Amino acid sequence: MTAALTHASVVLATNTGASSDGPLKLLPENHFDLVVIDECAQALEASCWIPLLKAPKCILAGDHKQLPPTIVSHKAAAKGLSLSLMERLIERYGEKATRMLTVQYRMHQAIMQWASSEMYSGRLTAHPAVAQHLLKDLPGVTPTEETSIPLLLIDTAGCGLFELEEEDEQSKGNPGEVQLAGLHIQALVEAGVKAQDIAVVAPYNLQVDMLREHLCHRHPELEIKSVDGFQGREKEAVVLSFVRSNRKGEVGFLAEDRRINVAVTRARRHVAVICDSRTVSNQAFLKRLVDYFGQHGEVRTAFEYLDNLVPENYSHEGHSECREDTKLPAASGPKPQPPPVRKRNPAATKPASPKPEARFSPNGPGVESPGPKDTADKLKAMLVAFLESSEPQLAFPPSLNSHERLLVHLMAEEYGLQHASAGEGRHRYISVRKREPAGPSLPAAAAPGKQLPPPRPQDAAGETPGPAEKEGSSEASGKVDLKSLHLERVQREKARQEEEARKAQELAAGSQRGGRKKDKSEAKGKQTGAASAAAEDIDALISAAVKADNTCGFPRCKASVTTLGQLCLHCNRRYCLSHHIPEVHGCGEKAKGHARQRLSREGVLYAGSGSKDKSLDPAKRAHLQRRLDKKLSELSSQRKSKKKDKEK
Structure with a gap:
């Protein structure tokens, strides 16, 4: 040697x-x-x-x-x-x-520029060979939106994806960000990016364990490590999960600038950051990072990825845009409009996706969305043309946003059509079909050649807006006017009630005339007629009960709830989408008492009227199982050591 x-x-x-x-x-x-x-x-x-x-x-x-x-x-x-x-x-x-070595041979210029300005006084430069390289330039990778951008920020602010709060656990985890990371990685893999070229980085070991539990069985070659495990390493694409999301604005050791610098600069062609911008922006360094991604990259909200999200600040006012239109059990009312879906920098690389409609966004860049009134008129015209045609079914394109699908649901319900949504995520669409010929499809008061006015949902109090309100809100609101159809429906209902009253009077008069006759045979006939009338009354009672069960429980509303309806937990009645909120149909005090009981019992309030999900999240369950196994192994080793001491 x-x-x-x-x-x-x-x-x-x-x-x-x-x-x-x-x-x-x-x-x-x-x-x-x-x-x-x-x-x-x-x-x-x-x-x-x-x-x-x-x-x-x-x-x-x-x-x-x-x-x-x-x-x-x-x-x-x-x-x-x-x-x-x-x-x-x-x-x-x-x-x-x-x-100082100022020329770097790893990162895209957009990735490098942030680190250069924040940490190295702007002295770094990118070699021309790597300055503009992207994931789509790799062999076998298809140009898509994900592979054509170097910077992506998936914002969970306002989506309710909070971190786990474990008192006896020092590490942190966020199941919502685990799901978002999995969906983004799946999009990259489907575009042709190899799993071995992707790294998932999280600052907390608990989040690393949850990510491995969620992703490793689908992508065995995927590397998932903490920031310390990637020091000196590099990957073509890096997905960062910042984990921290809480109402207090605590970021923990995310405030360590050097740790974040290492995490971001591991990427060569693509960086995706998943974080709660509201929480991390409480720290100046992280706020500048979020602002940089917003100016030089693309920003998306978690609502674009997860369909069953309940917004953090739940409100029933107005029909805002939401990702889910018919999955009512996930939330008890329409979801408010999420934060701005995405921002693009004009200088950033444009996506080269061959199917731009695959990620249609009415507010997205480069897509002029028609006004609410024009959209409603167009949808109404399609439904009227469908009713006049002989086609049994009409399928609307998946490019409709959630608000437009809601309008189709409301119009179809008013015109007596069967309507349902199918598909998931970006491929979700709505189809309508004609009911069985049990009655006219169009309102009876509408002439065959008359153009039907577009439906408009009622306001939160169940009253149709007056003329002054109609003029004031026709331009600012995207809701469709139902006033004329509502008046026609009221007239038809009034005429039907008058007809039933007249028949009841005739039946009563006939019974009185039959009672004056003393013949035995006519008395027997009277008994038979009374039995028949009683049977008719029972059938009418059953029909009325069925009709009441399929009609909105609000007194002044006759909307059908056969397809779209919400059951109130307090009065056990079904209501339409306009009156299903307890404060609207009269169960406000009961709802407040129920919320106070839940708050005192569980210590937390949940958006909507849903109850707390008692089932354990699979990632959390796996983490608890590992802790249990560790504890059992420690106890068993202690028993073995005691036995050895006794033998000695």
């Missing part, structure tokens, strides 16, 4: 391995001329002095803007142990003893 070490030009060793107690004790004291310490900024200064004593000169290589030395004791770190030798020398000598 002495001969090998003596004739070697370069000897590789760790800091502690270069001590005089190791193999280097076989060499003379002044054998080395130069010591080079790589990644010096991540090493304790005390460990660096072990090899430094072996030579008169040294070169310290590393990046003091990345991860610092790992120190368990916070007290020791506060007293200066976390300050590396490289940082101390740079602070002392500055540019006199420092040389």
